Amino acid sequence: MNDLRLTDSGPTDRLFCIQRIATITLAVACCFVSARQAHAQNDQVYVQSSTKSQRGQIETVTKNGIELKMGGNVKKFPAGDIAKILLQGDPSGLTKGREFALDGQYDQALEELEKIDISKIKRDLGKTDAVFYMTLCKAKMALAGRGDKGEAVKMAMSFVQQNGDSWHFYDVAKLLGDLALAMNNPQQAARFYGSLRNAPTTEMKIDSVYLVGLTMLAQGQNSEALAEFDKIIGIKAATPGAVRLQTLSKAGKAVALAKSGQGAEGLSLVSSLIETLNPTDVEMAARIYNAQGDCYVASGDKEGAIMAYLHTHLMFSTEPGAHAEALSHLVELWPTVGKPERAAEARQELQNRYPGYGK
Template sequence: MSKQPFSKITITALSLASLLVNASSVRAQSDRVYPLTGSAIIGAVAKTDAQGIQVKRGSNTTNLLAGEIRKILFEGDPSALTKGREFALDGQHEEALKELNGIDLDSLPREVIKADTEFYKAFSQSQLALAGRGDKKAAAAAMLGFASKHRDSWHFYEAAKVVGDLALSLGNTKDALKFYGALSRAPAVPTQIESVYWTGMTHLAANDIAAANTEFDKILVLKVDSVAAARLQSLAKAGKATALAKSDQADEGLDLISGLVADMSSSDVEMAARVYNSQGAIYEAKGDIEGAILAYLHTHLMFSSQSDAHAIALSKLVELWPKVGKPQRAAEARDELKQRYPGFGS
């Protein structure tokens, strides 16, 4: 039997299908990936998993590791996600949730966009909870729900870190160690170092000083070759200094922390807040109450945007001001602690 030629209708349908495929391909080429360093990469995010992403640009393929990506703007993002994502990355989490909570997930055109929406919602909910302005258990459940649903997301290890933070804040050191330990399987070296650092901080919170020192020492002996790794090494020094103070070696701890105070940049708010809180703990261990108050005041007055460290500094000021005959200052610190971090310690 001889083949019949395509009808004009069939040809038109095939041409339309081809145009639609080509149009979809053009749209996919408009994803923008922003690494932690360097310029944005424009292309099609062709694959994502816990290890990272694959970006295709014509015949070229670029692989980026999770932990080396700041953000991705996907073709098809609703404006509420674009705004909410930026608010979340900027630490404006209440504003982020106002945008993100209004997004209908079923209306989103791509799974990666749904995953990004759910991650930033859970992330902002968690950051508010960690600051004492939300339910920590509910936030942990939301982030675990995201991780379970989107195991192929490049946010997977970020999610593990946040759940570890919430567990540590709740005093659940067993779960904190489990989730921080998961970071050791991340592909980016700074994230692996972060796993060791937070494991040490968890042991420190549990007053297991020997275990904490073991973890901090693993970082201190490293030959670091990146800004991120060097920063974690400095944070480990602050942790080690606090551990020394808790093991009756306050003078050694003070020597270590003094070098960090001299070299740190005040623009790194997290670093500064943790260093000054460590300095406060060391002075307190030495019996220098005025020195401890001054250190915690640095965190309170200059680095209050680092909510977890700020809450700790305020709680310490509540304890220390009466010891120098200033109960009114203690009352002021207590009022601010209750107002800004109503869930602190719970």
């Protein structure tokens, strides 16, 4: 019979029992240490350029990025390169909500995220992640006319004020710029977008220049907008993201040219983009066709503009922001070619799908 009780059988037996107790105690302690180490090594960081995660312990988080301890090494991930993080112990609502949000399914994301009791999330990093994805969803839905922009701004401002050291900081700054631009405040938008020039990655800095160019376009500062877009077009793009921003800048330049009285040049540029268009990139395609519509409007060709906006409406309606923009233009343009009934149809769809658009 195995018995760890000490008896009076002598000092040798007592020493043997003490040694056994010490051995068992040490083994149990090692198990706890191993469990803690396994827990610590179970954070995951995904980067934009890969579907595989890198595992370790997230040690340091700032607005410029994350430091991940991987064994005896520490690896730094700049904020603009991070796609997402997964933390050991994340509640299922956060895991599901995060994936829905990153996939653009904001309704489903909010449904999952709102099930979470954030106060019960053990790690502050997890709490911040949950609040960020709720903020992202609210902002994206508001931008598509399916939510209150003012409330989205309050939520985003609260996030940056309370989480100035979050790796999501620059993403929220961009959201604030998007909301300001949608609320017809391009000067405020430019300030938010301008903050991205302090971001740690080249792509975020390029994005800042592009977005500031859009705010200048919105203010009728066409020559200034052209200068910003040309800065991007002239660089040697080294990543797919930078190439994408160059294409968007060419679309912006086309509109700026048309609004500057150079309609033929603008239409020629945007037509060249359409020739090489990847229809599976719905956001890009919708923006380019809307840019073509803007060029036609600036050139006085209303029928051409209608055809361009119809492309977005009929082929790329899954991109809510661009689709709502195209519908709003069609509402204005159809009556000018003698088809008020088509304008009524476009208005009805705009109100049904994006009830808060333009408000």
